[in-house]
Amino acid sequence: MEEKTGIEGTVETKYYTFDYPKYLTLESGEKLEPITLAYETYGKLNQKKSNAILVLHALSGDAHAAGFHKGAKRAGWWDEMIGPGKALDTEKYFVICSNVLAGCRGSTGPASINPKTGKQYGTEFPIVTIKDMVNAQLRLIEHLEIEKLLTVVGGSMGGMQVLEWMISYPERILSAIPIATTMKHSPQQIAFNEVGRQAIMADHNWNNGDYYLGSTPDRGLAIARMVGHITYMSDVSMAEKFGRRRKSNGTPFKFDSDFEVEGYLRYRGDNFVKRFDANSYLYITKAIDYFNILNGKRFEAIFKNLNAKVLVLAFKSDWLYPVYQSREIVKACKLAGVDTTYCEINSTYGHDAFLLEVEEETHLIKHFLKTVFNGQGNNSN
């Protein structure tokens, strides 16, 4: 095994505010201005600028993918995959991760100030799509003067952005790694998101999205997150993690969080509201639900302009983004003659596996990237 260490020192979030032009034209036709993207980078861009990797985060993620912020106890959300000797080896590659448009972790979103009113946008914020998120990322990549990305990689909603890069900017990527994702959100997936949104909107603090000067809809957002967490796990992983264990032997049937699983969900929900904006949750889940790159197109037409190598990963116990959805991506790649590798990783973690099955993912991604990188005439090893 190669030595694995963390990223040295601390990392910092950087900010890029769009200029020339200052606006971004959204898919809806609306022009949004100003736009800032929060992003982090790890490793060094080589002279040929051929070692840049764009990491795309999922619904609740942010730009802080790896390393430690100053004074922080917790590392970035994909720290186990990014760093010296890791899958995305920062000794070799330059890794970029940005917070999505409509996010609430430093990028422009509904909690940002609307220059027309001087107040937070709230629900005045325009509808944003996965493609808009990718278009914004392209501006960041251009700002960093990177012509072509070695790879774009992400799971879940991050995977949707990967797919969007594959169809919208095929000439900008050498390879792509969509993980545990789908070409279109299914009714079941939309349904779970809708329960989350309804929980937020039913919280009277939500106040039609205008809550930034008062109390925030914490209960609603926490419940949304609880529902989310259930869908990210599997029956097996929950049984293993919690069983029917109870926190106390006290009197049952009080509506306290007695079972461990209840405590866990409450804890997760309560923690989430400290770092996430409810309106962002509404906007981003809508962007996910509207995602559909099939959209009446024939399967063989979807990736017809793609000349990149693709690695599709799915997890057997993922019932939120079941393997059949990844197989459809593979099918579209096959029909378009795209050079593709597909692996269904045996995991019991459910959808969360893309954050947890580090060893399997590391092995596959590391060697896949090595093939892509060396295939471009870069030095081996």
Added chain:
Amino acid sequence: MIKQSSKLEHRIILNWIRQSASVLDLGCGTGELTKMLVKEKQVRAQGIEIDEQAIHKCVVNGLSVFQQDIDTGLAEYQDKSFDYVILSQTLQQVKKPEFVLKEALRVGVQTIVSFPNFVYYPARFQIFFKGKVPVTPSLPHEWYETPNLHFLSISDFVKYCVRNKITIEDSVYIRKNKKVKVFPNFFAELGMFLISDKTVN
């Protein structure tokens, strides 16, 4: 796929395959053959394999591979979309060998098939004199652990091709890493065929 492939088998396949051709390797295992074809013939290769651990090794070998059960067919590939489809010691391990073979012939301009000859003389000897299901170097598994689901002989395969108007363009028979020239159905442990279906366009 669990394979008992020999160097000679790989070299024969290598000789059959044209420079820079496109190749689909069904049941590619850990990708040793495919890797050699890429290196020596610069083929554009795609593997299909069902075993996750084998896929990990293929990725280490720098190969593109799909995790798929080939018994489900190759519906996504158009007719003649590969120069060669390879079934190297795969056919006897699938559930529906005839369906898989037909799909290979449809998708490939040419198809390469190799399989252990179940009736070569050590096997016949064990059946006839010992009254046991043969366990030999080319059929190394006991009945309760063998990955082989179908047992065929070189004669069986030739007859099948004739009956189904499949053109046998070349064939090679192997025993102990050497070519067998006489009575292959009796002496050879492995049959290798380069075939095509001229009726499919």
